[in-house]
Amino acid sequence: MFESILMALTFTDIEPPSFVDHFWEVRQMISEWNINMKNVFIPSWISCLDESMSIWFGRFTCPGWVFVPRKPHPFGNEYHSICCGLSGIMCAIELVEGKDRPKELGKPDGYSKGGATVGLLLRLTKSLYHTGKCVILDSGFCVLKGLVELRKVGVFASAVIKKRRFWPKYVNGKDIDEKMKNKSIGSTEVEWQFRRY
Numbered sequence: 001m002f003e004s005i006l007m008a009l010t011f012t013d014i015e016p017p018s019f020v021d022h023f024w025e026v027r028q029m030i031s032e033w034n035i036n037m038k039n040v041f042i043p044s045w046i047s048c049l050d051e052s053m054s055i056w057f058g059r060f061t062c063p064g065w066v067f068v069p070r071k072p073h074p075f076g077n078e079y080h081s082i083c084c085g086l087s088g089i090m091c092a093i094e095l096v097e098g099k100d101r102p103k104e105l106g107k108p109d110g111y112s113k114g115g116a117t118v119g120l121l122l123r124l125t126k127s128l129y130h131t132g133k134c135v136i137l138d139s140g141f142c143v144l145k146g147l148v149e150l151r152k153v154g155v156f157a158s159a160v161i162k163k164r165r166f167w168p169k170y171v172n173g174k175d176i177d178e179k180m181k182n183k184s185i186g187s188t189e190v191e192w193q194f195r196r197y
Contacts (some may be wrong), residue, residue, distance in 0.1 A: 019104045022063030023097060034092045038127045046085035048136045049124055051078055051096075064100045082124045085136065092124050114145040121146040122153070130154035144170050 012028040021027075056062040056076035066078050078096040083089060094108075108119055121143075125135055134156045142159035150157045167173030180187070 017102075017104070019102055021102045021105070022100050023095065026095070030093060030095060037091050041084075041089060041091060041127075043082075043084035043089070043091050043127065043133070044086040046134045046136065047082050047091065047125075047128065048085050049080070049082045049121070049141060050138055051080050051140070053078055064095060064097050066096065066098065080120055080124060082135065091127055094120065094124060114149060115143070117141060117143045118146040118149055121150060121157075125150060125153075125155050128155045132156065134158060139168075142168055 010025070012025050014024070014028050016024050053068065053071050053073050053075075054077040055073045056065060059065045059075075062077065064077050066076070068074050068078060079093050080096065081093045082091050084091060108116075109123055121137075121141060128135060130153065132154055135150070135158075137157055137159040139160045139162040142161055147157045147159065161168060161171055161176075163173060167176075
């Protein structure tokens, strides 16, 4: 009985494209889910944008398969998502396609505004445009151009800044090092700056 259900279960009513697209069966489901969430859910004043993994161990049976060693479950598909900071409800999600994205589909929307990260930030925060709400970003999304573009559409952003080998571009690391050199491990400090762009 279960096998019969699985044979009839589909996630799309769209015919396969004329080109190779390993994601065509889930594209419509992800898109419709995002549209539905935008229409029925209003996130709180604060949201969190991050990445997460959908576990899959078989590299050769999973299009878009990635290995991200820093994740608790490092094998599978990676998704970028945005969640309401108070309820934890996910508002939008985007599959990381990487090299498996068909060239026929072109670059994702917003890519031309400053690169892949800027486009991603603009796509996932669409439901927050012109609300004055805030989105918290981890250090991987700390791109100055992206923060400026979000501000232009009425979204405030706060990003964690981490020094790996070097400080991120436009971050005055010497001043940060000087300010924090006598602080104990675990100390934090926040500065609020309001600027007109």
